Amino acid sequence: MTNPEIGKRIVAGHIDTNYHEAGSGPPLVLIHGSGPGVTAFANWSQIIPPLAEHFHVYAPDMVGFGYTETPDSLTDFTLDVWVGQIIDFLDAIGVDKASFIGNSFGGALSVATAARHPERVDRFVLMGAAGLEFHITAGLEAVWGYQPSLENMRKLIETFAYNSALVTDAIVESRHNASISPGAFEVYSRLFPEPRQASISRLATREDQIGAIQHRALIVHGREDEIIPVDVAYRYLALLKRSELHVFGECGHWTQIEKRSRFLDVVIPFLRD
Template identity: 70%
Template sequence: MTNPEIGKSIVANGIRTNYIEEGEGPPLILIHGSGPGVTGFANWRGVIPDLARHFRVIAPDMVGFGYTDCPADIKDFTLDVWVAHIIGLLDALGIEKASFIGNSYGGALSLATAARHPNRVDKFVLMGAAGLDFKMTEGLERVWNYEPTLENMRALMTTFAYNADLVTDVIVQSRHEASLRPEGRAAYERLFPEPRQEKLSRLATPEDDIRRIEHKAMIVHGREDVIVPVENAYRFSSLLKHSELHVFGECGHWTQIEKRDRFVELVTPFLLG
């Protein structure tokens, strides 16, 4: 049986990288979050078909996650490592400039890429994004301190969504099985060791650098997000001069799932405009 999470493969910055690609048009990079068992496919499967009607959608597994190789010589996972990986992916795919949608950790990486390599980024969307220095939430501590059991995965997934009914057995089982892969588990333990507050702070782009970003940006956040607080969205709105802000009530950390149709309706014309 074919695993839908395994797509195409390419060497990006020396790292064999797994990515999903669908559609034609302007390139759009979708960067996943940092939860256990996450892949580009798992994070974005619900919106890829819609976005692929307008864009060349590319959803990679970033180094340390999913089915992308995790070289042993990477001793410390930092924004430097991840930005180099995403720029290497653009280079390997022959993409001069792309738009980005980043979820949580992926938002921090999208933001850092725009700040450090402005000529490689067109527009970007931050969804439940990290990327600012904020106090570690109890929800995020549970994500990064995850111990793999089916019960723990179900409990964790229900913290992501405001409406727990959205957390299906299929989602729980697939994420649980992915988190059990020995190579994936070994990589995950290397990603966010203690002290985790320090690791979170190192995902932040300095506020002065954010203020200098000239790209058009959209900020999307769930009001009831217990992983990354909605206050981050308001701070991003004040720092990003060419930005618009959308806050969804009765929505947690999974806007692309909890408010799927409206999310697609918002981001598509913004990115095409």
């Protein structure tokens, strides 16, 4: 049986990267979050088809996640590594400049890419984004400190969604199975080591650097997000000169799933305008 989470492969720098590609038009790169068992496909599969009607969509698995290979030589996971992979990925697919949608951890990477390599970024969407300093939430502590079990995965996913009806047995089992695939947990446990507050700092871009970003930015956040507090979104709004903010009520960390239709109504015009 074909695994839908495995897409195309390309070597980005020295990282053999698994990615998904769809559509045509202006390039749009989707950067996933940091939960256990996450892949680009799991994060974005529900919105890739409608986005692909307007954009040439690329969704890579970042190193340390999914089906991208982790080089034996990589012993420390940092913003330098992940931003470097993004730039190498753009080079490998032959894209000079792209827009980005970054989810949570992926939002931190999108901001860092815009700050460090402004010429490679058109505009970007931050969705429940990290990338600023904040006091770690119990939800994020549980995400990064995850220990594999079906029960733990169910509890974790229930913190992602405001609407618990979205947490099906199939989703729990799929994410759990991915989190225990050969070598997956061994790598995951190295990504955000204790003290995990320090991992938030390691993903953060300095506020003065964020304030210097000239790109247009759309900030999207769930009001009831238990992983990244909505206050972070308001801080981004204050820092990013050319930004706008959309907050969804009755919504947790899964904006693109819980509010899929409205999310697309907001994001597509922003990226096309």
